[in-house]
Amino acid sequence: MNVPEDLAYTREHEWARRKGSRVVVGITDFAQDQLGDVVYVELPAVGDEVKRGESFGVVESTKAVSELFAPVSGTVVEVNDPLVEAPEAVNEDPYEEGWMIVIEPSEPRQLEDLLTSAAYAGLLAEQD
Amino acid sequence: MSNPTGWKPSVGASPSAAAGAAGAGEPPGLGGAAPGLAHEEPLLFEHGSRGRCGVSLPAPVGPAPAAEIPAALLRGPIDGLPELSELEVVRHFTRLSTWNHGIDTGLYPLGSCTMKYNPRSSEAFARLPGFAGLHPLAPATHVQGALELMYRLERALSEIAGMSATSLSPAAGAHGELTGLMVIRAWHQSRGNPRRKVLIPDTAHGTNPASAALNGYTCVELASGPDGRLHPETVAAAMDEDVAAIMVTNPNTLGIFESHIAEIAAIVHGRGGLVYGDGANMNALLGVARPGDLGFDVIQYNLHKTFATPHGGGGPGAGPVAVTGALAPFLPLPMVVEDGPGFRLVTDPAERPGSVGKIHGFWGNFGMFVRAWAYLRELGPEGLRATAELAVLNAAYVRAGLSGAYHLPYPTDSLHEVVFDDQAQKAAGITTMDVAKRLIDHGFHPPTIYFPLVVHGALMIEPTETESKEALDAFIGAMRAIADEARTDPDRLRAAPLRAFRSRLDETRAARRPVLRWTPGMQAG
Amino acid sequence: MRYHPHTAADVQEMLAAAGAPSVDALFRSIPEPLRLARALDVPPALDEISLSRELGRLAARNEVSHPPFVGAGCYPHHVPPAVDQLLLRGEFFTAYTPYQPEISQGTLQALFEWQTFVCLLTGLEVSNASLYDGATATAEAALMATRITGRRRIVVSAAVHPEWRKVLASYLRSTHDEIVTIPFGADGRTDLDALRRSVDGAAAVIVGWPNFLGVLDALPEAAALAREAGALTIAATAEAVALGLIQPPGALGADVAAGSFQSFGNPLSFGGPAPGYLAIREAHVRQMPGRVCGATVDRQGRRGFALTLSTREQHIRREKATSNVCTNAGLCALASTIHLGLLGRRGLAELARLNFDRARLLRDAMAEVGVRPVFDGPFFNELALDVGDAEEVVARLARRGLAAGVPLSRWYPDAPWSRGALLSVATELHDPELIRLFARAVRP
Known part of the structure; x- marks a missing residue:
């Protein structure tokens, strides 16, 4: 499984990438593999507030629905709208094209509580 | 992002490109599946010719409707509707039917669905003009036979459940759950507080939490124990004065009898709650044990499971709800009562002020009542008990026949159905989905798969009592052959079904780009 | 055994x-x-x-020697024998829900055809694979409207089928959504002034099409008011044959069409089973309750069908599902699909026209004996007739083996016209001779 070193992770398999003061969020390679073919992604609207550890949307395969959990609290400032029409990007390129939202964090220090790539890779090894 | 069912849907590329020649070189399936005269058939809307018609009607008389109906409200003939002769339509649906597998075609061991034989005599009786041609609002003197049938069915279902009264109105099992929970809510309400929570074990059908939510209840999931049973201490820990009810399927979806049910009921009753029974698996209990005697307050039947009314490719069903005397005043309307020499429908809420109201446009799915009553009368008390006994015997026989070939996640005794999983096939990279699809090549419908959710890669098998030992032997043989094949030729297995009218469908495509109706020049496929 | x-x-x-x-x-x-x-x-x-003797005895206790002049949500129509004989194909009626698409293509293609028929007749974009009946379909439509709009109030015309409104009330009681009922006028059409006063903040407005009184209601006007207020319009139809003659709900501004297709291929059967339908605009598809069938391809690229968008449903989403519905009315939907296949473009237009003709004949025959319609709005095949004492007429004709209709006083006891109003239907089954006999029997 691909676990890029420059990202931070949640235990629920979301990744977070710093972009200036903001945080880009998506799901990991492991998550998309577990889910199988993603057929639908439901995302919040720009301007919505999200809270760390709480659901901000869902991702669906044909037989399962999984909630998406925010890695940090803040305001949604960008949404990857093309995913609604082309959810396959989540499978094909989870770390780039498959990004989901950008958050303007209200408590930037929460980023430090996320898992490092090494810790996340360790978590995956345990699950195996 | 866990995936508890073990279901990882992905059609992807076919692992065996040779599957293009479906069925070629395949040995005949053990259940007799063989390539037949499978005709391709377009949609109704894709053939025919302008002006053709398949009905014969009297000619209209009198002036055009435009004389009375405003022109803006009138519509002309609807473009897109088919234009076919009667034979074309008959041939169309006959061909379509041959692409289906039904109980009449072969063994259909779908767990928790009770796919038993649907008697032909029941079909004939439901079609008697006195039943099929009867209007629900015909004068009371015209409908006495129908009311008598409903009355006697209601009495019998109450006796079989060990309950006081039964509403026949619900149109399906989930509709019965909804109704039963409405009754529970109304009972609590009558005591001042409707309460807010419903306890549901993790083995429950998805309809249980959905029905509870539709009733405005919050669901609390209870973990079943390592033996597949719900344990009293789990219930006691979750039970409080805000719990309206617990919903228990007994036997549960692992086919295991909840043997602590009396104790669980006492715990729930002790804190003012009620016990709801999902009667999907009543086939295991007919004449052996009665939900009312086990501590249940409400239970819904599925006449299309236990009482052999046909599933019809997804309905119609009937989900009568039986309740204790304390809850009877809250049942929906109508109820049928004796009235002098005849029978009468109680429809006026003034007569039953506690009633939750109406839940069906008329009186329920009467056509199913006729079929169920005919079935019940043919069986009688001994036949009902024999039904449960033979259903359990058949399941036990299949369980014994498959042990060793498939992993049994819960070794606890099971009743009318048994749940295996794909753990023994994992090393070969074979999943429950592959096993299910390969069964089709052997001429059998697959079991229920990936349910219950507590079993990763579940294969849930319910043979029912109407299958013979020979049919079960053939099924066991096919399942064992597939287990062997998982070791010897896994690629072939992953390409299954090879002999079906269609190979695996691209469900991802169906969901990503939904095409839900025909339109001129339709492209999908 | x-x-x-x-x-x-x-x-x-x-x-x-x-x-x-x-x-x-x-x-x-x-x-x-x-x-x-x-x-x-x-x-x-x-x-x-x-x-056979026992079931025959029970059937014989029911009186069915003449086609009833009763509609009121369940309509006597001719069912071509081809429909029922095809339903008895064991591959259809003994199959389960098509969860294994490779061996269920027959059921699936027929459902896809059903969905197409529902869309063509209602003028809407997407249909599900059926619901229990017309009443529960209407209740599900109302619940869907509350999810889509985030509002909790349902405005319903008093001219919507009263039994369907009772079911709606039972469904909404547990979710604490509010129902506001608005009256209808002397023409039997929904009172638009009353609607205007109630529509603000509503999730949906429900209007019958045709309505329970047999009248072609003010659907376009009601839909316009609803749209202005941000509410959805639900057109509830019990007599779907009408959709072969009158404009479809989708063309008149309705966002949702719900009701019953019992009239196509399904016998009266004392009120059930019959297929409920629900059609919507595509934008709302993820809020739709119930199963839906979609087209796709198999591994060889051949067209096939499968249940899809299942993540809305109870077996996956559990307590967050759009509905708890599982088993619906599949075989009844198949009966409708076969019947509509036989009728087709020409047959449906002829059948609808014929029904209107027979109802007009009923009205005219009644006029000859001095019986007039209660409401003056346009009708399709059903109308309320002022017979003086409706209960008396029903009882008297029942003794002659005739089901005359239903007294509207059972649902509208306080209306000034209540006592005389007999709701009666005339369809292709009621030939002109029988209609005249009926009229003479009402006023001998």
Whole structure:
């Protein structure tokens, strides 16, 4: 499984990438593999507030629905709208094209509580 | 992002490109599946010719409707509707039917669905003009036979459940759950507080939490124990004065009898709650044990499971709800009562002020009542008990026949159905989905798969009592052959079904780009 | 027992294989005190000949010698024998829900055709694979509207089927959504002024099309008011044959069409089963309750069908599902699909026209004996007639074996016209001679 070193992770398999003061969020390679073919992604609207550890949307395969959990609290400032029409990007390129939202964090220090790539890779090894 | 069912849907590329020649070189399936005269058939809307018609009607008389109906409200003939002769339509649906597998075609061991034989005599009786041609609002003197049938069915279902009264109105099992929970809510309400929570074990059908939510209840999931049973201490820990009810399927979806049910009921009753029974698996209990005697307050039947009314490719069903005397005043309307020499429908809420109201446009799915009553009368008390006994015997026989070939996640005794999983096939990279699809090549419908959710890669098998030992032997043989094949030729297995009218469908495509109706020049496929 | 194939030898062999000493031992997981120690108290078993006699006796206690002049949500129509004979194909009626698409293509293609028929007749974009009946379909439509709009109030016309409104009330009671009922006028059409006063903040406005009184209601006007207020319009139809003559809900501004297709291919059967339908605009598809069938391809690229968008449903989303519905009315939907296939473009137009003709004949025959319609709005095949004392007429004609209609006083006891109003239907089954006989019997 691909676990890029420059990202931070949640235990629920979301990744977070710093972009200036903001945080880009998506799901990991492991998550998309577990889910199988993603057929639908439901995302919040720009301007919505999200809270760390709480659901901000869902991702669906044909037989399962999984909630998406925010890695940090803040305001949604960008949404990857093309995913609604082309959810396959989540499978094909989870770390780039498959990004989901950008958050303007209200408590930037929460980023430090996320898992490092090494810790996340360790978590995956345990699950195996 | 866990995936508890073990279901990882992905059609992807076919692992065996040779599957293009479906069925070629395949040995005949053990259940007799063989390539037949499978005709391709377009949609109704894709053939025919302008002006053709398949009905014969009297000619209209009198002036055009435009004389009375405003022109803006009138519509002309609807473009897109088919234009076919009667034979074309008959041939169309006959061909379509041959692409289906039904109980009449072969063994259909779908767990928790009770796919038993649907008697032909029941079909004939439901079609008697006195039943099929009867209007629900015909004068009371015209409908006495129908009311008598409903009355006697209601009495019998109450006796079989060990309950006081039964509403026949619900149109399906989930509709019965909804109704039963409405009754529970109304009972609590009558005591001042409707309460807010419903306890549901993790083995429950998805309809249980959905029905509870539709009733405005919050669901609390209870973990079943390592033996597949719900344990009293789990219930006691979750039970409080805000719990309206617990919903228990007994036997549960692992086919295991909840043997602590009396104790669980006492715990729930002790804190003012009620016990709801999902009667999907009543086939295991007919004449052996009665939900009312086990501590249940409400239970819904599925006449299309236990009482052999046909599933019809997804309905119609009937989900009568039986309740204790304390809850009877809250049942929906109508109820049928004796009235002098005849029978009468109680429809006026003034007569039953506690009633939750109406839940069906008329009186329920009467056509199913006729079929169920005919079935019940043919069986009688001994036949009902024999039904449960033979259903359990058949399941036990299949369980014994498959042990060793498939992993049994819960070794606890099971009743009318048994749940295996794909753990023994994992090393070969074979999943429950592959096993299910390969069964089709052997001429059998697959079991229920990936349910219950507590079993990763579940294969849930319910043979029912109407299958013979020979049919079960053939099924066991096919399942064992597939287990062997998982070791010897896994690629072939992953390409299954090879002999079906269609190979695996691209469900991802169906969901990503939904095409839900025909339109001129339709492209999908 | 013909349904139990087991011989005594089979039972012994099977018990041996299962390692059980007796059939009773198979039930050892049920604690002894919980078992039933006696035989069930149900009637004794019958052989098939006695069973036929018994069911025949019950059927004979029902009076069905003439087609009833009763509609009111369940309509007497001719069902071509081809429909029922095809339904008896065991591959159709003994199949389960098509969860295994490779061996369910027959059911699936027929459902896809059903969905297309529902869309063509209602003028809407997406249909599900059926619901229990017209009443529950309307209730599900209302619940869907609350999810889509985030509002909790449902405005319903008093001219919507009263039994359907009762079901709506039962469904909404537990979710605490509010129902506001608005009256209708002397023409039998929804009072638009009253609607205007109630529509603000509503999730949906429900109007019958045609309505319970048989009248072609003010659907376009109601839909315009609803749209202005941000509410959805639900057109509720019990007599779907009308959609072969009158404009479809989708063309008149409705966002949702709900109702019954019983009139196509399904017998009266004392009120059930019959297929409920629900059609919507595509934008709302993820809020739609119930199963839906979609087109796709198999691994060889051949067209096929499968249930899709299942993540809305209870078996996956559980308590967050759009509905708890599972088993629906599949075989009834198939009956409608076959009947509509036979009718087709020309047959449906002819059938609808014929129904209107017969109702007009009924009105004219009644006028000859001095009986007038209660409402003056346009009708399709059903109308309320002022017969003086409707209950008396129903009782009197019942003695002659005729089901005359239903007295509207049962649902509108306080209306000034209530006592005389008899709701009667005339369809292709009521030939002109029978209609004239009926009229003469009402006013001898």
